[in-house]
Amino acid sequence: MASKMTDDPMLQVEGLKMHFPIIKGVVRRQVGSVFAVDGVNFHINKGETLGLVGESGCGKTTVGRCLIGLYRSTAGSIIFEGREVINQSRKKMVTLRRRMQMIFQDPYSSLNPRMRVRDIIGEVLKVHGLVEPKNKTQRIAELLDQVGLKSDFAARYPHEFSGGQRQRIGIARALAMEPRILVADEPVSALDVSVQAQVINLLERLKQDLNLSMLMISHDLSVVEHVADRIAVMYLGKIVETGSDRDLYNNPHHPYTHALLEAIPQPRAGGRARRQSRKLLGGDVPSPIDPPRGCYFHPRCPRVEDQCKRDNPPMVEVSPGHVVSCFFPGKK
């Protein structure tokens, strides 16, 4: 992946695999594995947003969880600011995690309902010793202000807030750690349409102001395209195409990226005609327990040939920084 963008990678992921064992019976024998993430490579530069897009079960959330060490990855390497992250001791992870924070999908289950906002954020500050105890209240007020909440909200409990406000609290908690990189896992999909824009704009502004890097994980290609500088498309545990936002939108080379772009309903006039004219992707995503041989996409692929059923497609660089895993990239 030789391109000018690799000059300054904040995060470099190589061959990341996460296989969950399937354990059955009284003797707890492993009968198989869920190949949730099966060899993923990508990097994120300083101040850059990488969008990770794919349908449910493709492994995008698992990638995010491996990054911040919530899972012990099966194989691969994650180099963050020059240091290996994978399978470090707990102690080392604590310091590493400070610099890499996650925003969760569901603002209803990711905040402890029995803690006040000031304790939710304050706990983070205390555990990591980030501020002097006497400055804690001040710092919490700053953080709340940063995410557009009033400082007197600090005394309230999560149930007193709407979904959008809760998501802001989750963001404030992540920012409390002064992270360099934010992993945002579907940060807006649980929110109402009119509130989504508020949270997306907030994330964008914070990223600018604090010069953060971001991994934006979402199933919604419209959202990802809006925020991301580069986009990686995942299918069944693998990245099938990576490129700049523009490359992927104007010049998608993988048939799956194609199909995703086609399938997204557009909020514009003339929608019925558009729906009738598009080519549909048939079938369902295969099970990650028993992925098909050869290219994982071949059972649904309109371009499928014999080779696709036999061999794993290589990663091909079709233009600088635009990489596709397909034997017949770009062919329509």
Next chain:
Amino acid sequence: MMNQKTTEQTLLSIKNLSTYFHTPEGVIRAVEGVNFDILKGACLGVLGESGCGKSVTALSIMQLIPSPPGEISSGSIQFAGKDLLRFSSRQMRSIRGKEISMIFQEPMTSLNPVYTVGNQIGETYRIHEGLDARQAKEKSIEMLSLVGIPSPQKRVDEYPHQLSGGMRQRVMIAMAIGCQPKLLIADEPTTALDVTIQAQILDLMAGLQEEMGMSIMMITHDLGVIAEISDKVVVMYAGQVVEQSSIDELFKHPLHPYSRGLLNSIPKLGDKFVRGKQPLREISGQVPDLINLPSGCLFASRCPKVEKKCLENVPQLIEIAPGHDVRCWLAG
């Protein structure tokens, strides 16, 4: 009970429908004075965010409002010339699933996990058409193949957990259209599905609508889905209809500030490359509390163009252009 005004083409006509829920905290005005018509063979989209009353409207039509605490406090629902609100519960049972069917958002929770899909689809035939078990199963297999489920003879004996999300939604549709209903109410039928599967389901629904001459009431918060399937659209906000027009008219000339806000607040694929990247335009604030509704226009607190008049008087839904109604003091 015949209504003179009901024309030949109108299948369902809702007049001044209000549905309230009596709770210890006060009366929730979930639906307040809603009017709209659904024409024969047409698809009406009902657009709105959570809590806007779109699902309660649908449940009111089906008379599935739990009572108490719910109550349809006024209005009429004319279906094929008859007022459903005057029907006894026995009469309603002969309508549900035969004349009017409904599909729900979450296919996993709406299917019974302990019965085979064949059993559940067949139930409609056994109840409404008096078929015996064997005939009902034959019919079920027929319906499964109609909704595009591969090897229906095998699937008919499977349980819901053995099917994928897309297939479960197909089963729901098969159940709903079994008796060739005149009206299909679909409450967020694709929200839980992936985009490529969503595209398949939308095509399926539109195809069935054409073949069977069925009317569809499509409830969703997704502007893209609405654009692709409906002919006309009703925009709801805080229990009221705020705008009503043909689908293309809504996207070309949205008149209510809420509709405009919604259209501007969502990222649209490719816009970034045409106009350059701009922050999304947010709708500030939140939906009002349905127990303590403000006086005047319900959108006033979030409206960028609010005037004194808006805070004092409730605007009525008026026809601004042919077939285009808006509830706003400043429209036109």
